Amino acid sequence: MPERIAAGTSHRVDVVDVTDGDTVDVQFPDGGEEEVRIIGLDTPETKRNQRFERVQEWEGIEDPQTLVEWGEEAKAFARERLSGATVTLSFDPSEPVRDQFGRLLCYLEYDRDGGRTFYNRELLAEGLARVYDSGVTNHDAFRAVEREARDENQGLWTESDPAATPPVRNRAVAEVYVPHPTSVRTDSGPLPQDRAPVKAEASATQELLAADAVSYDDAPIPLVGVDEEARVGMVGGLLPDEIYEGAEGFPVDTSTYEPYVFLTNLLTWLSDREGSVLVDGGHGQFGVDYALSAEDAAYYQRYLEGQGIAFEQRNRLSASFLDRGRTLLVTNPVGRFGAGELDRLREFRDDGGAVVLLGSATAPAFVREHLNEIAAALDSDLRANADRVRDDRHALDDDPTLPTTARFDRSLPLFGAYGAGGAEGQTVALELADVTADPPGDDRDSLAEETVTLANRGDAPLDLTGWALSDLAGRSYAFPDEFELGAGDRVTVHSGAGTDTERDLYWDAGRPVWNNRGDTVVVTDEEDVELLRTTY
Incomplete structure (x- = not known):
């Protein structure tokens, strides 16, 4: 790296080309040229690079072509302001000087009306860019500028309507993946099984990384732990990590798993508040x-x-930021939380907020300790264990470090589609309690004995009006109008004919429904939202 380019330095350079709204080429006084990526923000891709655009990053915008048009607007804005101009570049003390592509990561100021204009801020204020959620020093200040631009419908935010975003992948939790997981323990030993809503499959194993690590021997290995009293959750892996999305190049389709649904149910169940899901960055x-x-x-x-919940990152956990949230997500912190931050987290928790900690077996030991310090400061006994959990039989892409599991404690209301069947933020604690798919005798003569039994594990009755029970072949049974399944009660649906009662319902299917060798039981509500999907 040339000595003249280093953190803490600033440089007067000439803009020789504008690639798009956030990328320019500059020439230094000695004639050397560099490509510069404007730091802390992102403008939409132009038509030339639209294949790299991801609409998921742009809240409330669904149409890729809309983003292309605004990408061209941002490029035109940059050309008007910067083409041929002499500008000042500087670097953020918290970020590298270059990105992975070798571009300089810079703040840029240019001369205008007798003073200097901060171009990074100007792009955000004009509604031509979004904040790039990184560790830059100005991240939170940039967020405030973007928020004001949204509130004033500046630029591309005139096209944004988050309330119109349709739900995606919101269905009952049948299986999740937990990438590179550590198990969950307590500060004194193994986690009690009734506090472990998600466990690894029986084929999973542990590799202990420290002398004081907890071994679960032949007991189920907890991948998630809960502390209801402290309003703290501990998850052994990074469930929201986008690198496991097929659109990001992951080799197998993971859209059939439900880690997002489970995580949202978890962070909502632990919290006694509404509001955004907050992220510490x-x-x-x-x-x-x-x-x-x-x-x-x-x-x-x-x-x-799609569920009407905002997702916000801040790098400084101020009281005003925490006031907006229901739950704070904290992934492995490289830097230790300060005493003042922990005080604010306790106040947030005491006011009904929850904190969900996400670990990883790939984190260094000192980082794992930073995560565990947060749990301890919140008076929780949950801890990330010093181990690696692997599974050679149940794993994404046959990679044992990416285990999958359907080993759930369905007595907890964490496995229905988010928000279905009740008040916002509540989940239906509906469980497949029993299946008799192959009763004695000929299947066609034993339809009344072929049954599926459902249990309401929640503490409130369920009105099943408009709900349906179905298999993967498309055969469907509609529950009777005004049929109510009481809290703690069960109902058995018989494939044959009979007279309905409070505990027994009859499909009158005319033929066997459930496959003797295994099938999938699906329950949907009146809006066709999946509340239960269980394979036996």
Whole structure:
């Protein structure tokens, strides 16, 4: 790296070309040229690069062509302001001087009306860019500028309507993946099984990384732990990480899994508040492979948007920021939380907010300790264990470090489609309690004995009017109008004919429904939202 280009320095250079709204080429006084990426923000891609655009990053915008048009607007704005101009470049003390493509990462100021204009801020104020959720020092100040531009319908934000974003992938949780997980323990030993809503499959194993790590031996390995009293959750892996999306190049389709639904149910169930899902990005999470910033979770952001929930990152956890949230997500913090930050987290928790901590087996030991310190400061006994959980039989892309599981504690209301069947933020605690798919005798003569039993594990009755029970072949049974399944009650649906009662319903299907060798039971509500999907 030339000595003249270093953190803490500033340079007067000439703009020789404008690639788009956030990228320019400059020439230094000695004749050397560099490509510059304007730091802390992102403008839409132009037509030439539209294949790289992701609409998930742009809240409330669904049409890629709209983004292309605004990308061209941003490029024209940059050309008008910067072409041929002499500008000042400077670097952020919290970020590298160059990105992975070798471009300089810079703040840019240009001369205008007898003074200097801060171009990064100007793009955001004009509504021509969004904040790029990284660790830059000006991140939170830039967020305030973007928020004002949104409120005033500046630029591309005139096209944004988050309330119109349709729900995506919101269905009952049948299976999740937990990438590179550590198990969850307590500060004194193994996590009790009734506090582990998600466990690894029986084929999973542990690799212990420290002498004091907890071994689960033959017991189920907890991948998620909950502390209801402290309003703290601990998840062993980075569930919202977008690198496991097929659109991001992951080799298998993961859209059939439901980590986003489960995580949203978890963070809502632990909280006693409404509001945004908040993300901590101020402790070195950006740019490391064992932690996440909001920039690494665009698909989860779009899922939340479809449920009417905002997803916001800040790098400084101020009281005013925390006041907007229901739950704060913290992934492995490279930097330790300060005493003042922990005080604010306790106040947030005491006011009904929840904190969900996301670990990773790939995090260094000191980072894991930083995560565990947060749990301890919140009076929770949950801890990320010093281990790696692997599964050779149940895994994404046959990679044992990416285990999948359907081993759930369905007595907890965490596995229905988010918000279905009740008040906003509540989930239906509906469970497949029993299946008799192959009763004695000939199947066609035993239809009344072929049954599916459903249980309401919640603490409120369920009105099943408009709900349907179905299999993957498309056969469907409609529950009777005004049929109510009481809290803690069960109902058995018989494939044959009979007289309905409060505990037994009859499909009168005329033929066997459930496959003797295994099938999938699906329950949907009156809006066709999946509340239950379980394979036996």
